[in-house]
Amino acid sequence: MNCHTLVMSVEGCFLLITHYFIKRQSMGKINAIISGVGGYVPDYILTNEELSRMVDTSDEWIMTRVGIKERHILAEEGLGTSYMARKAAKQALKKTGADPDSIDAVLVATTTPDYKFPSTASVVIGKLGLKNAFAMDLSAACAGFMYAMDMAASMIKCGRCRRIIVIGADKMSSIADYTDRQTCVLFGDGAGAVIMEASEEEGVGAQDAFFRTDGKGLPFLHMKAGGSVCPPSHFTVSHRLHYIYQEGRTVFRYAVTSMGDDVLEVLKRNGLTNDDVDWVIPHEANYRIIEAVAKRVGLPMERIVVNIERYGNTSGATIPLAMWDHESQLKKGQNVIFTAFGAGFAHGASYYKWAYDGDKVAK
Numbered sequence: 001m002n003c004h005t006l007v008m009s010v011e012g013c014f015l016l017i018t019h020y021f022i023k024r025q026s027m028g029k030i031n032a033i034i035s036g037v038g039g040y041v042p043d044y045i046l047t048n049e050e051l052s053r054m055v056d057t058s059d060e061w062i063m064t065r066v067g068i069k070e071r072h073i074l075a076e077e078g079l080g081t082s083y084m085a086r087k088a089a090k091q092a093l094k095k096t097g098a099d100p101d102s103i104d105a106v107l108v109a110t111t112t113p114d115y116k117f118p119s120t121a122s123v124v125i126g127k128l129g130l131k132n133a134f135a136m137d138l139s140a141a142c143a144g145f146m147y148a149m150d151m152a153a154s155m156i157k158c159g160r161c162r163r164i165i166v167i168g169a170d171k172m173s174s175i176a177d178y179t180d181r182q183t184c185v186l187f188g189d190g191a192g193a194v195i196m197e198a199s200e201e202e203g204v205g206a207q208d209a210f211f212r213t214d215g216k217g218l219p220f221l222h223m224k225a226g227g228s229v230c231p232p233s234h235f236t237v238s239h240r241l242h243y244i245y246q247e248g249r250t251v252f253r254y255a256v257t258s259m260g261d262d263v264l265e266v267l268k269r270n271g272l273t274n275d276d277v278d279w280v281i282p283h284e285a286n287y288r289i290i291e292a293v294a295k296r297v298g299l300p301m302e303r304i305v306v307n308i309e310r311y312g313n314t315s316g317a318t319i320p321l322a323m324w325d326h327e328s329q330l331k332k333g334q335n336v337i338f339t340a341f342g343a344g345f346a347h348g349a350s351y352y353k354w355a356y357d358g359d360k361v362a363k
């Protein structure tokens with residue numbers, strides 16, 4: 001290489017580098033947006049009337065104490081959480097038109113995985129035939145989906161991934177004891193999914209999250225057997241230890257204070273007042289809990305998305321199912337606050353600016 005060629009190639013490199021930095025500056029900051037929602041609930045509907053023939057309860061008690069009229073149950077034998085998760089994810093892919101080969105990861109938030117291992121997300125990836133994605137489950141009970149969205153947002157913002165399917169799915173009927181009236185009336189099955197992806201558009205996408213898990217919840221909400229502390233045995237099965245155990249009143253109190261205070265914290269951190277909030281999409285555990293949270297925050301119920309009456313508590317699926325149901329009313333640029341509370345106790349709130357007009361999306 002002579003002197004002249006060397007100077008030319010140094011100049012070329014300099015121009016390339018300058019071009020790269022100018023381009024970087026003109027590109028906006030990468031944020032993570034929700035670009036579409038899918039959902040699935042099984043066909044079988046378990047009504048309060050049917051439940052009152054199974055245990056000593058009534059439509060009146062369930063409606064006034066919890067606000068649930070009916071819940072969907074995955075009744076077919078041999079089908080688990082991944083079946084519903086896959087259906088919800090497929091719908092989200094179809095609605096957004098996202099190329100399945102462009103999916104970098106699938107996260108499934110669930111308390112009722114198909115198996116202890118492998119992850120339910122890996123089953124979903126196999127069934128969807130995704131070729132370029134990795135899979136993992138996230139366990140944070142009813143707060144799982146909200147946490148998983150934030151994990152996905154972080155992976156997108158740091159540039160590691162560009163498009164992720166986040167799923168909240170639970171077959172709560174597989175761990176509900178249909179001889180225990182205190183718990184079995186509360187739960188249902190379902191799945192919701194969102195596509196989260198990178199965007200350089202300003203004024204939309206994930207803004208903030210405030211999460212806490214205080215570790216006080218174990219005695220009040222857990223499944224006694226089936227884990228490594230108390231593996232399955234004849235004893236655990238005959239003593240009905242593989243079902244949800246819950247001290248309802250304590251959970252109720254913690255849920256109201258935690259979700260309420262978490263929403264207030266997110267508003268404060270982002271300089272928002274109640275008037276700036278277009279929608280709160282809460283975990284749907286009990287209508288009275290949601291009402292009490294709204295009161296604590298000082299928001300009217302018209303701005304809280306509630307669908308517990310038709311689905312019950314589907315744990316990880318309640319928030320995406322509420323988004324799915326409410327999608328047509330969500331408008332680009334609106335301020336949406338999510339809040340959840342679950343076993344652990346895992347809780348928090350997150351703040352998104354909605355990224356598209358939901359009424360323009362075909363269901």
Ligand code: ACO
Nearest residue numbers: 057058061141142181182185248249251252285286342343
């Ligand atoms: N039908 C009729 N009576 C009932 C029923 C029922 N299904 N369930 C309980 N009762 C009775 C009780 O036996 C009790 O009777 P008693 O006064 O004769 O003893 C009475 O109703 C009151 O019971 P409470 O438990 O005090 O009722 P409460 O108003 O607290 O409602 C509930 C119970 C609905 C469970 C409520 O406490 C609650 O919603 N807690 C929070 C649930 C929750 O959010 N769970 C977290 C998510 S789960 C997860 O993370 C996997």
